[in-house]
Amino acid sequence: MASSSTGRCRWRVVLLRQPNREEEYEPPRRYCNHGMVAWRWTMWTDGNPGRRFYGYPLYNQDRACGFFSWHDNEFGERANTVIKELLDDIDKLYDENCNLRRAKHGQRLGKDIDAIHGELRKLKRRNELYDRELRKGKNKFKVAMTLLSFTCVWLCVLYLKI
Numbered sequence: 610m611a612s613s614s615t616g617r618c619r620w621r622v623v624l625l626r627q628p629n630r631e632e633e634y635e636p637p638r639r640y641c642n643h644g645m646v647a648w649r650w651t652m653w654t655d656g657n658p659g660r661r662f663y664g665y666p667l668y669n670q671d672r673a674c675g676f677f678s679w680h681d682n683e684f685g686e687r688a689n690t691v692i693k694e695l696l697d698d699i700d701k702l703y704d705e706n707c708n709l710r711r712a713k714h715g716q717r718l719g720k721d722i723d724a725i726h727g728e729l730r731k732l733k734r735r736n737e738l739y740d741r742e743l744r745k746g747k748n749k750f751k752v753a754m755t756l757l758s759f760t761c762v763w764l765c766v767l768y769l770k771i
């Protein structure tokens with residue numbers, strides 16, 4: 610399967626790794642330099658995958674006051690490596706799942722096309738039958754017309770003789 614066709618699947622995994630945020634979390638509440646309730650975010654950088662921190666609701670925008678405070682202690686190098694490997698595994702599974710679904714969809718399409726071809730063949734056969742019937746009818750009509758004209762001629766001859 611072409612890797613370029615897995616774009617949509619990748620998008621979902623990227624979403625999963627966006628810095629997701631929690632507006633509600635267990636106390637104590639943290640407040641930023643503005644006195645606003647700080648949200649809790651999850652970092653998904655290579656250096657801190659899955660590590661949570663507190664930040665102003667718009668921490669990643671221009672209006673942020675710069676408030677930043679970690680919630681989790683540093684995970685350590687080994688933990689970070691394991692988390693990244695697990696995320697890679699999720700990526701692979703998403704891709705596999707996506708490709709399997711595409712293949713299944715392709716099979717279904719193939720079956721539909723086969724069914725359409727079958728119907729088309731049936732219609733053609735019926736068409737041929739109608740055509741033959743029509744030709745038979747035309748022939749019968751010709752025979753009838755010929756017989757009728759012979760009868761007319763014969764009657765005229767008889768009439769003239771009488």
Ligand SMILES: [Zn+2]
Pocket residue numbers: 641642643644645665673674675676
């Ligand atoms: Zn602030």
